[in-house]
Amino acid sequence: MTLEVYxxxxxxxxxxxxxxxxxxxxxxxxxxxxxxxxxxxxxxIFLERGKPLQVGEILRSQCGKNIEVCGAEEPVTTARxxxxxxxxxxxxxxxxxxxxxxxxxxxxxxxxDHVLEEMLELxxxxxxxxNAVFIPESGAYSAGHAHAHDDTHEHHHH
Numbered sequence: 001m002t003l004e005v006y007x008x009x010x011x012x013x014x015x016x017x018x019x020x021x022x023x024x025x026x027x028x029x030x031x032x033x034x035x036x037x038x039x040x041x042x043x044x045i046f047l048e049r050g051k052p053l054q055v056g057e058i059l060r061s062q063c064g065k066n067i068e069v070c071g072a073e074e075p076v077t078t079a080r081x082x083x084x085x086x087x088x089x090x091x092x093x094x095x096x097x098x099x100x101x102x103x104x105x106x107x108x109x110x111x112x113d114h115v116l117e118e119m120l121e122l123x124x125x126x127x128x129x130x131n132a133v134f135i136p137e138s139g140a141y142s143a144g145h146a147h148a149h150d151d152t153h154e155h156h157h158h
Contacts (some may be wrong), residue, residue: 001041003061008047011056015067019043021059021141023136026073028053043067055135061108069131077117078132079125086124087094100136109134 009015019037027033031049036042045059053059055071087106094101094108099116102109109126109132110116117127 003037003043003063003065003067005043005047005059005061006022007060009058009060009066012058013065015058017058017066018142019065019067020070021067021068022072023053025136026072028069028071033054037067044115052138055133071135073131074134076102076109076130076132076134077112077120078107078109078128078130079117079120080124080128081123083104088119090123090125093123094111094141102134102136109136125130 003019019039019041021035022038023033023035027035029052031045031047031051033045035045036040042067043051043061048126049055053069053156055069057069059069061067079090083133084106089109091101091103091108094110094116097116099113111134112129123129
């Protein structure tokens with residue numbers, strides 16, 4: 001069975017779902033995607049670009065089937081510290097580098113990167129490599145765009 005998706009229903013827990021679609025953070029960023037539901041059915045997603053799929057979001061296929069978006073466990077680095085000042089400095093330095101970042105209470109999570117990990121250790125955070133669902137912050141000015149920056153151009157949001 002092939003399920004074609006053009007519609008988002010949001011994160012309503014009252015909606016019954018027939019299928020689960022387990023996606024990593026890069027897959028959830030795409031507006032066009034081909035994947036397999038948990039039962040093996042092919043899912044083709046045709047949604048607006050620039051608005052990432054959310055873990056727990058419900059999609060409706062053209063044939064009326066509801067599909068729940070689930071987060072896949074993937075390799076991540078989780079960094080923890082005991083004090084807010086150290087934590088704030090770490091978030092500042094990662095944000096300054098436009099790094100995808102998941103933030104909790106005195107913990108943060110990034111895609112493994114030895115350079116960033118070394119910086120976090122030097123700042124005083126304890127690191128743990130693990131597999132977990134990675135749900136990065138979507139960004140303050142948009143519906144979750146992510147793109148590379150270099151230091152030679154200015155970047156304005158209106």
